[in-house]
Every structure is written in structure tokens, then in C-alpha cells.
Amino acid sequence: AQYEHYGRVGDIKEDFDIISYEDSKGELYSSFKHASHAMLFARNDTVLWDLYKSRAAIMMQMRFDGLIGFPGGLVDPGENPLDGVNRELEEEIGLDLCKHKLQDSDQVVSFVNKRKNLVLHFYGKEVTVNDFSEIEMKTLSAPDYGNETLGMIRPPLYTMGDGYRGLPAFLSNSYAGNSRQELLIGLQHFKILEQDEIEKAVDSWKTFMK
């Protein structure tokens, strides 16, 4: 119930239910596959052509399968969801865990798909503009760069004059797991965009998709 407000954002994929972090780590889901992904971001005041406010740099990626997603991956045997996300961030983006290790308090939302026996955990962490640039540069020398991960992407968060280009066009890409919903949840959770800005972008994306 504490996450009820997230339901208003986008269309949480119908076969994924939101569950609490505590429940997600309980016995009920111990035989499920778990995967953990994370949104690293930095608020900034960059403006494009004196017109479009960047608001924040958010790190997403082009994956090996042609889908857009967040860095992260499957939780390995013996790991908890937090261990998993930290290891995957080291592999996929070369994150310096001495500086930027995620904590349990960075968990934003977790989902379960009971049909697929799958639990998906989503974390988010704000860093400074300088740290973001440094992290982004290092992704090019990450162990998995060039095979599993094919390049980092910063989603545009504004909507352009035609009402489609910008965030609505970005939302019309194909996404891994429920990472499109996670992006919208992250925008809301961290108050990067106002609620009505998010809803307008979602409406615009859906309108232009028809």
C-alpha cells in the first residue's frame, strides 16, 4: 500500500505485482529467480538551446539484446539482491564500489511475477554531476562493455514542441523487464519531474504509438 501511488505512473506491467523489500527477501520467494538493477543519476541545470531543461543525467544502457535497460542483472546463488546489484554494476559499468556501493536504503521498488517465478528489485542513487561524469567515462572500460553492454544512454526528460520528441519518443523504445516503468517510478520517487509532467509524457507516448 505504501507504493500505491506508483500505480498511477505508466502501466505497471499487469503480471508484475509490487511487493515490499522485506517480503521479497522472505521464504515465499526464496525459490524464485531474482534480478537487481539500479538507476544512478545526477541532477543538473543543463539547458539545450535555451529551451529544454535537462533536469538530470540518468544512466540507462543499450543491452546486448537491443533492449534498453538499467545496469544490473541476475542475483547469483549465495548472493542477496543488494550483493547482486553491486557486483553487476561493477561488471557492467565498472562502478567503483569503494565510492559508490549501493545500500539497502537505496531500494526503490520490488516486483514479483508469480507466473515466471521472478522477482525484480530496483535501486536508485543520486550522485554529484562530477561523480556521474566520472562513472560514465569508466563504463567504457568495464569488463562487460562491448559485449553485454553496448553503451550508456541518458534519457531526454523534456518534451519538444511537437509533443512527441524527447521523453515520449524515448518511452516508445523497447525495454528489458519492466525498466520503462522503473524509469517512470524513479522520476517520481526522486522528484526529478513533477507528477503532471510524467503523466503528460506517458499520455503523449501512448497517443503517438496508436
Ligand code: GTP
Ligand atoms: P548475464 O550476466 O549475461 O547472465 O545477464 P545479467 O545477469 O546481467 O541479467 P540481465 O541484466 O539481462 O537481467 C536479467 C533479467 O532481468 C531478465 O529477465 C531481464 O529481462 C530483466 N531485466 C533486464 N534489465 C532490466 C531492468 O533494467 N529492469 C528490470 N526490472 N528488469 C530488467
Ligand code: MN
Ligand atoms: Mn550482467
Ligand code: MN
Ligand atoms: Mn545485466
Ligand code: MN
Ligand atoms: Mn549476470
Ligand code: MN
Ligand atoms: Mn544472462
Ligand code: MN
Ligand atoms: Mn554477465
